[in-house]
Amino acid sequence: MPTIPIIAPERLPALLAAMPKAELHIHIEGSLEPEMIFALARRNGVDLPYANVEALRRAYAFTDLQSFLDIYYAGASVLLKEQDFYDMASAYLARAAMDNVVHAEIFFDPQTHTARGVAIDTVIQGLHRACVDARAELGISASLILSFLRHLSEEDAFATLEQALPWMDKFIGVGLDSSELGHPPEKFARVFARCRELGLHVVAHAGEEGPPAYIWGALDVLKAERIDHGVQAVHDAALMRRLAEERIPLTVCPLSNLKLCVFPSLAAHNLPALLEAGLVATVNSDDPAYFGGYINANFIQTFAALPILTARHAWQLAHNSFEASFAPQAEKRAWGDRLQACFEHHASA
Numbered sequence: 316m317p318t319i320p321i322i323a324p325e326r327l328p329a330l331l332a333a334m335p336k337a338e339l340h341i342h343i344e345g346s347l348e349p350e351m352i353f354a355l356a357r358r359n360g361v362d363l364p365y366a367n368v369e370a371l372r373r374a375y376a377f378t379d380l381q382s383f384l385d386i387y388y389a390g391a392s393v394l395l396k397e398q399d400f401y402d403m404a405s406a407y408l409a410r411a412a413m414d415n416v417v418h419a420e421i422f423f424d425p426q427t428h429t430a431r432g433v434a435i436d437t438v439i440q441g442l443h444r445a446c447v448d449a450r451a452e453l454g455i456s457a458s459l460i461l462s463f464l465r466h467l468s469e470e471d472a473f474a475t476l477e478q479a480l481p482w483m484d485k486f487i488g489v490g491l492d493s494s495e496l497g498h499p500p501e502k503f504a505r506v507f508a509r510c511r512e513l514g515l516h517v518v519a520h521a522g523e524e525g526p527p528a529y530i531w532g533a534l535d536v537l538k539a540e541r542i543d544h545g546v547q548a549v550h551d552a553a554l555m556r557r558l559a560e561e562r563i564p565l566t567v568c569p570l571s572n573l574k575l576c577v578f579p580s581l582a583a584h585n586l587p588a589l590l591e592a593g594l595v596a597t598v599n600s601d602d603p604a605y606f607g608g609y610i611n612a613n614f615i616q617t618f619a620a621l622p623i624l625t626a627r628h629a630w631q632l633a634h635n636s637f638e639a640s641f642a643p644q645a646e647k648r649a650w651g652d653r654l655q656a657c658f659e660h661h662a663s664a
């Protein structure tokens with residue numbers, strides 16, 4: 316770690332907001348704000364089971380992952396045309412750029428859409444076009460990660476991969492998301508092996524609600540290069556050592572964990588323990604429209620709830636987000652330089 320300038324504690328929220336960062340755990344369907352859900356429902360003539368924006372927002376009182384997923388899939392039902400996917404991703408990327416995200420690796424769930432009769436090319440072309448335009452217009456780089464729904468079968472995942480093959484130049488990897496408990500990584504061993512053969516990056520949600528055994532499975536069976544969430548790793552000392560030694564990043568999502576009752580409060584979150592153990596932990600927003608905040612809200616609220624976290628941790632988290640990304644080394648170095656300049660600015664200004 317280079318020398319980190321001294322930052323006064325009262326300057327920490329501004330620094331957290333201003334520092335360049337990468338977001339590596341964002342489900343694009345989870346960035347659909349209630350206002351956009353209603354606008355797209357009107358545009359596409361879709362009936363929603365909620366009277367208005369306020370009624371939909373009131374339904375966002377989740378008790379666990381499944382209660383969230385039920386509403387998440389209802390919200391996604393308004394996405395029908397390529398322009399809908401473009402508008403959704405463009406709105407997220409504009410919002411992310413405001414939070415000084417310089418690079419985003421964005422999950423999309425094709426099965427949520429193909430099951431409703433939307434063609435996978437509609438999904439991928441709309442999202443990809445938004446990524447291309449965001450680089451040109453906002454200076455933010457963005458890549459797509461195709462995520463399989465783990466509550467569905469491996470056969471279904473194989474069928475999705477098959478449909479996506481013509482568009483392989485438009486996504487960089489695959490992930491595994493949706494209902495974790497009862498759907499261990501081993502269920503997807505063969506489709507992930509195929510994805511690795513195809514040269515795709517491989518990541519997986521594991522250890523959000525599920526046990527450390529699911530993280531071992533994601534590493535050993537799926538050969539995941541990154542673990543999404545992974546916060547349950549702290550219950551397994553050998554696993555913690557392995558994650559640290561092999562520098563396997565964890566994409567942690569504090570406000571999501573709070574909303575889905577993985578931790579009783581942000582003050583009880585184990586992000587400090589993950590960092591102290593030397594893990595490549597990062598901070599991300601997961602499904603920001605549903606969980607009460609985009610990436611800067613995650614940073615600022617988590618640091619406010621955990622005063623043990625200082626500017627040194629902020630630097631480490633931003634640096635980790637670059638290291639953990641699948642971006643080219645030259646870009647990572649350039650973002651690292653911008654990070655250092657940002658810290659120096661906040662120390663001296």
Ligand SMILES: [Zn+2]
Nearest residue numbers: 492520543601
């Ligand atoms: Zn997630």
